[in-house]
Amino acid sequence: MIVDLERNDLARVARTGSVRVDELFAVRRWCDLWQAESTVRAEVADGLGLADLLRAVCPGGSGITWDSDPAAEVAEAAAKTAPVRAALRRPPDATAG
Numbered sequence: 001m002i003v004d005l006e007r008n009d010l011a012r013v014a015r016t017g018s019v020r021v022d023e024l025f026a027v028r029r030w031c032d033l034w035q036a037e038s039t040v041r042a043e044v045a046d047g048l049g050l051a052d053l054l055r056a057v058c059p060g061g062s063g064i065t066w067d068s069d070p071a072a073e074v075a076e077a078a079a080k081t082a083p084v085r086a087a088l089r090r091p092p093d094a095t096a097g
Helices: 002-011 050-057 070-089
Strands: 020-030 033-041
Touching: 002 020, 002 033, 002 050, 050 070
Parallel strands: none
Antiparallel strands: 020 033
């Protein structure tokens, strides 16, 4: 079900037919935690940018459950996206290029 939710999120900004599941329930170890994870990919539709993609997938359908506290979910999503949002606010490096 979670993979289907993520596929749906990506389908909102994907080229038609490009959403695919590369890995389904691969088990990985993260320190002392075993985690099942899946990889869902898509090609972004023409004319859409990073901001469109982030709006479509953040927060993802997998962070929300029946008994979730809405305020806590919003706070968690904000905390997880803070580094990305900060990077997007920084002006381009004047020395680059």
